Amino acid sequence: MRKYLLLTTLLSFSSLFAIAQSTYWQQQAEYTMEIDMNVNTNQFTGNQTLIYQNNSPDTLTKVFYHLYFNAFQPGSMMDVRSRTIADPDRRVMDRILYLDEDGIGYQRVTSLKQDGNDLTYETVGTVLEVNLSEPILPGKESTFTMEFIAQVPLQIRRSGRDNAEGIRYSMAQWYPKMAEYDEHGWHSNPYIGREFYGIWGNFDVKITIDSSYVVGGTGVLQNPEEIGHGYLPSGKKLKRPKGDQLTYHFVAENVHDFMWAADPDYVHTTAQVPNGPLLRFFYQADTLTENWQQLPDFTVRAFQYANKTFGQYPYAEFSVVQGGDGGMEYPMSTLITGHRSLRSLVGVTVHEFFHSWYQGVLGSNESLYAWMDEGFTSYATNRTMAQLFGPGRANGQEQARSYGGYFALVQSGLEEPLTTHADHFDTNRAYGSAAYSKGAVLLHQLSYIIGQQTLERGMRRYFNEWKFKHPDVVDFKRVMEKESGLELDWYFEYFVNSIRTIDYSVQSVEGERGETRITLERVGLMPMPQEVLITYQNGDQQLFYIPLRIMRGEKDSEGEYERTLLQDWPWTFPTYQLMISHPKSEIQQITLDPSGKMADIDRSNNTYPSVNPSTFSEEGLMNE
Ligand SMILES: [Zn+2]
Structure with missing residues (x-):
């Protein structure tokens, strides 16, 4: 016990990780x-x-x-x-x-x-x-x-x-x-x-309402032949009881909430995801009906990509319902506003259905770990939208807007740690940029540390091992450690528990007896492994990879460049030197983190000779 206390004091981080999973x-x-x-x-x-x-x-x-x-x-x-x-x-x-x-x-x-x-x-x-x-x-x-x-x-x-x-x-x-x-x-x-x-539990809900109202939401309707209103396969005969009231009977199994919506003017359509759920759409016909008519096809394709990439959606149905005040997720359903461009309509639908993975089925305590829900959902949405519409304009990088949102938050001085309870952030902005943007950055940046393929396997393993179990930060970290074989405490301790930032620089480049000495500097407080891409005057490129010593290993080569593994970097060392067996005159450019996945808050010092870093636009946050 004494040793344990000493250790946590030395680390001076919150007790979050001291709570062992019992x-x-x-x-x-x-x-x-x-x-x-x-x-x-x-x-x-x-x-x-x-x-x-x-x-x-x-x-x-x-x-x-x-x-x-x-x-x-x-x-x-x-x-x-x-x-x-x-x-x-x-x-x-x-x-x-x-x-x-x-x-x-x-x-x-x-x-x-x-x-x-x-x-x-x-x-x-x-x-x-x-x-x-x-x-x-x-x-x-x-x-x-x-x-x-x-x-x-x-x-x-x-x-x-x-x-x-x-x-x-x-x-x-x-x-x-x-x-x-x-x-x-x-x-x-x-x-x-x-x-x-x-x-989590089971819901058996009977809603009695004026018979002109169409009701949709969580669950599977048990009495479609009494209801009609789009619930019967076309051509099937309706046995609706006479009267001015209808009783909708819904059952939802293994969900942690139940939403419904009702309107007399809903149009109700369906679409089937191959090897996936039946999709239902409820919307009011108006000038934007054309977008809603195109939405099912996009949603089917998005579900197929999601099932393959992030794990299989486990329920029989999912409903997209016009209502609410933006976009909000519920088990087996979402409420979204409908007066949108096609891209916005698809974007909000994809964001909200991805909550089925991170809120509906994994169900981490969202108040405490909003980033594990909103951040992961944003990350998955960015990837899926790039599949559907092609990568965004900014750098062609799917997660660029999340990085922009995070960098703007850091610059604002309003940042609070991701461990802050959602209700207790001082500003809406600090909450939104932390949960959505920094949360997505955390995941994308993790692929820089453990490798993209490892992250993808890890995400599916996380979903399959922790579905219906309310995982917390440690549970997620452990899955990624097991999948990568690397120690990742330091990553979560810094990026989740603190607001310390990353900034590395190419400090100096010196010719030395036909060779070149490159000195890298850790300027920010948060340590990270480094990748250094050297482009020679003849067009050849070489990637040098420097793991952190506290990772106790290195990620697999990702194959994009010829990779040279260097000595690991002990985090307490402010600088790191590497010798290149080429004269300085042969070096055209040195680039730290060519993938752009590292959330380095000052990229102006990441290249030699220095070039203007790309800029990021800030993420808009209307979807919840
Ligand atoms: Zn959300």
């Missing part, structure tokens, strides 16, 4: 819900049966539910946060403050029982605090039965009614949802805006 467990939830929606008052009544399995080694004496709609009330934590943060989300600003009684949202629990016994509970903003009548012992389950009433708020953030494009209901975060309890304890975060974390 025997693995996770909680389990089975939701059965019936809700009755009144489309005139925008209110609904609901009942919920939740079978909660405590797989933890701990005895639970209380539980917490999220009541997300309560955020849409004047004076809520979300309202105050939106009005006081330096760079508020333009979709929220002070709009919550001005919601009237009909416009606010709420979820009010009217009855709650545990195994038939009444419980005492208190609503504290967006969280229901519940004292159990009987503790739930390790390995035991309890059945909670609840009745609740709710009002759908005017659309402000993600969920609500009557969004900017006229979609009636975007029903995310609409039901009382049990908070997650894991090896770090309870995560009853109040809802103030960012990211979610939930318990």
Whole structure:
């Protein structure tokens, strides 16, 4: 223990990596819900049966539910946060403050029982605090039965009614949802805006609503012949019951959330991914219908590429639903705004469906490790969009905009470590650029350290080994270590836990008795392995590779250039010298990191003779 403490003090990094992975467990939830929606008052009544399995080694004496709609009330934590943060989300600003009684949202629990016994509970903003009548012992389950009433708020953030494009209901975060309890304890975060974390389980949901409404979202519809509305294969006869109400019955297995959306004007189309899911599209016909008609073909091709490159999507269906206020991911579905160019429509769809891999199926605690979700999703989206549309203009590099976003964040002085809880970043910008841009850079840059093919194998192995298990940073790091045979602690310690940056330079080039002495300097605090490309006057090129000593090895040659492996670089040494057996006059150019994958914040000193570095454009961040 003493040795262990000494070690962490010496490293002076956060305790994140000190939390060793113990025997693995996770909680389990089975939701059965019936809700009755009144489309005139925008209110609904609901009942919920939740079978909660405590797989933890701990005895639970209380539980917490999220009541997300309560955020849409004047004076809520979300309202105050939106009005006081330096760079508020333009979709929220002070709009919550001005919601009237009909416009606010709420979820009010009217009855709650545990195994038939009444419980005492208190609503504290967006969280229901519940004292159990009987503790739930390790390995035991309890059945909670609840009745609740709710009002759908005017659309402000993600969920609500009557969004900017006229979609009636975007029903995310609409039901009382049990908070997650894991090896770090309870995560009853109040809802103030960012990211979610939930318990995997099964959902059986019956939604009764005006029969003119088309409903789509998470899950697989169980009664298509009663519903019609595009759910029946064409030509099949409808057995819809007479009446002005319909009850949609959805079942979703092994998901950690359930979203639905409803509108009387939805067009509902489908497309089949070969060896993949059935895709559903729900949108309002208007002047941009042509883009929505082209979307299925792009989405099918994107899913095929994703399945092959990042692991197989495990559910039977996926739905792209017009709604919400930008783009937001949910299990088996997404809510996106629809008034977009074709490229933007495809881009947001691809980004959101990739969350099926990193949020839906891997399900890392997004609040704590938003970059493992948003960053990896952004990385995969960039690659897939390059497949569909060709590489972007900036350098032809797929990840260039993510690098631009990260570099701009560093320059802004607003950067905070990736270990910051998503809700607690000081600015929206610092959160967005960290989670999306730096997260994507982390992955692409990892391919510089371990090799592109190794990274690709590692990503599939990570998905297959950790699906449905809530992996954290160490779990990801270990997969990449096993796949590469390299030690990678230092990489995550610097790039995740700190805001230290990378800057290497070609310090000097000197001719010496027919040879050339090149001195490289580590200018920034973060160490990295180095690749030095030398181009000779006769056009020959030679790549020199300098691993870091703390990697305890080197990556495989990637074959693009003839590679010369040099002595490793101990990170405490500020400089490194290499001798080239050519006279200085034969050297035309020296380039550090010819791949451009290293996130070197000052590339002006990476070449000899120096040339102007390429510039990056900053990433736009409307998709979530
Ligand atoms: Zn996202």
